[in-house]
Amino acid sequence: MDTKNLGFNSKLIHAGDFHDEFGSAVTPIYQTSTFAFRNAQHGADLFAGKEKGFIYTRIGNPTIEALENKLAELENGCGGIALSSGMAAVTTVYMAFLGQGEHIVCTSAVYGPSRGVLESHFAKFGVQSTFVDSSNLKEIEDAIRPNTKLLYLETPANPTIALTDIKKASEIAHKHGIIVVVDNTFCSPYLQKPLDLGADVALHSLTKFINGHADIVGGALVAKDTAIYQKLRKTMVYMGGNMDPHQAYMVIRGVKTLSLRIDRAQENSMKVAEYLEKHPKVAWVKYPGLKSFQQYQLAKEQMKGPGAMISFELKGGYDAGVTLMNNVHLALLAVSLGGVESLIQHPASMTHAGLPKEARLQADITDGLIRYAVGIENVEDIIADLDHALAKI
Ligand code: LCS
Numbered sequence: 001m002d003t004k005n006l007g008f009n010s011k012l013i014h015a016g017d018f019h020d021e022f023g024s025a026v027t028p029i030y031q032t033s034t035f036a037f038r039n040a041q042h043g044a045d046l047f048a049g050k051e052k053g054f055i056y057t058r059i060g061n062p063t064i065e066a067l068e069n070k071l072a073e074l075e076n077g078c079g080g081i082a083l084s085s086g087m088a089a090v091t092t093v094y095m096a097f098l099g100q101g102e103h104i105v106c107t108s109a110v111y112g113p114s115r116g117v118l119e120s121h122f123a124k125f126g127v128q129s130t131f132v133d134s135s136n137l138k139e140i141e142d143a144i145r146p147n148t149k150l151l152y153l154e155t156p157a158n159p160t161i162a163l164t165d166i167k168k169a170s171e172i173a174h175k176h177g178i179i180v181v182v183d184n185t186f187c188s189p190y191l192q193k194p195l196d197l198g199a200d201v202a203l204h205s206l207t208k209f210i211n212g213h214a215d216i217v218g219g220a221l222v223a224k225d226t227a228i229y230q231k232l233r234k235t236m237v238y239m240g241g242n243m244d245p246h247q248a249y250m251v252i253r254g255v256k257t258l259s260l261r262i263d264r265a266q267e268n269s270m271k272v273a274e275y276l277e278k279h280p281k282v283a284w285v286k287y288p289g290l291k292s293f294q295q296y297q298l299a300k301e302q303m304k305g306p307g308a309m310i311s312f313e314l315k316g317g318y319d320a321g322v323t324l325m326n327n328v329h330l331a332l333l334a335v336s337l338g339g340v341e342s343l344i345q346h347p348a349s350m351t352h353a354g355l356p357k358e359a360r361l362q363a364d365i366t367d368g369l370i371r372y373a374v375g376i377e378n379v380e381d382i383i384a385d386l387d388h389a390l391a392k393i
Contacts, residue, residue: 003073008190013256016070027066029249033057059237063245067252074189075202077222079229081236082248086185086205088241089219090114093181093201096235097150100126104150105143107134107164109157109363110183134164135295141172148176154183159347159371160364161286161311163295166302170198179228190259191304195224208338211254212261218247261340261376265308268382269374275383276312281320281390283313283368309337314368320393321346321368327389330381337373342382344372
């Protein structure tokens with residue numbers, strides 16, 4: 001069935017799916033590493049690209065391809081690539097578009113390893129990086145050099161929830177012939193479509209909202225045009241960051257309920273954010289759905305909804321954060337996000353505890369900062385859990 005003209009929810013269910021000769025209702029798992037050729041000519045035609053088919057699972061596989069086609073349609077792109085993790089997607093993009101002596105401009109508050117791998121590994125090969133507050137378009141423009149090849153944005157950023165104007169940032173980059181990549185993990189294509197806004201590549205940690213059940217690690221890239229898609233695909237095949245067929249099956253299963261899950265998590269998030277904003281022990285709350293959110297207008301313009309990630313600051317600082325962690329019972333103390341269960345974490349004592357305090361504060365990771373990934377439980381239970389834990393501070 002041609003799914004191109006279907007609505008988003010219908011695409012979640014049907015796009016990319018295929019049904020085998022038995023009429024299977026869901027895309028089967030082709031758990032095989034390799035595919036036999038019918039004869040020598042068939043093998044030669046597949047290698048020459050004269051016939052469509054499968055050769056070897058790192059290069060392509062029916063289950064993985066079904067997911068890739070679904071994601072490409074959801075992001076309005078020309079081709080999708082599924083990878084073993086979000087970080088495999090990040091490093092594949094860097095590897096595809098950055099060479100020795102070339103330069104990348106990157107949002108400073110990106111997911112830590114997306115920045116770390118540039119500073120530790122790509123720097124070794126002579127790649128130069130500049131990290132900017134991409135919410136401020138002037139900082140992007142000022143950072144561009146003649147050798148800049150890539151603008152890498154994460155919006156909303158992790159964990160500051162700072163937004164970047166994708167449309168305007170892409171216009172600036174394209175004036176200089178720079179490729180724009182947007183990490184769309186926090187929104188998923190249900191809430192934000194970077195390619196429609198002007199970006200060239202949408203990137204995902206599928207581990208989060210798209211799979212949605214905290215049981216798989218995966219990543220994806222969706223390209224706007226064929227030349228970029230082919231470059232990315234070739235890099236993935238060479239670097240070997242491919243997804244596994246079983247992993248692809250799980251993501252296809254998870255993504256079907258994406259909009260239902262996000263609708264509920266978002267509804268819960270709004271109530272949790274409003275509750276926190278009124279709480280006397282909370283200094284401030286960052287959530288794109290709150291009128292007090294600094295970039296409320298931009299959120300309305302480029303996102304279909306405010307998402308399900310909340311950051312808030314406890315007045316009591318570090319100790320208050322630790323007390324909160326030790327007294328929540330419903331929310332799991334865990335990193336990651338975008339699953340059906342609520343997760344809470346305190347960066348200063350957990351994910352960013354290894355950073356010197358000064359570096360932490362420079363990245364806006366304050367002592368009392370809490371990151372809450374809101375799940376789809378009953379919102380009364382989520383609030384009661386927080387209320388109980390906040391009372392212990
Ligand atoms: N991009 C974003 C925005 C992320 O939040 C993550 C992981 C990645 C990329 C990397 O994806 P992965 O390889 O883990 O699939 N974020 C995590 C987090 O906030 N806590 O634990 C992992």
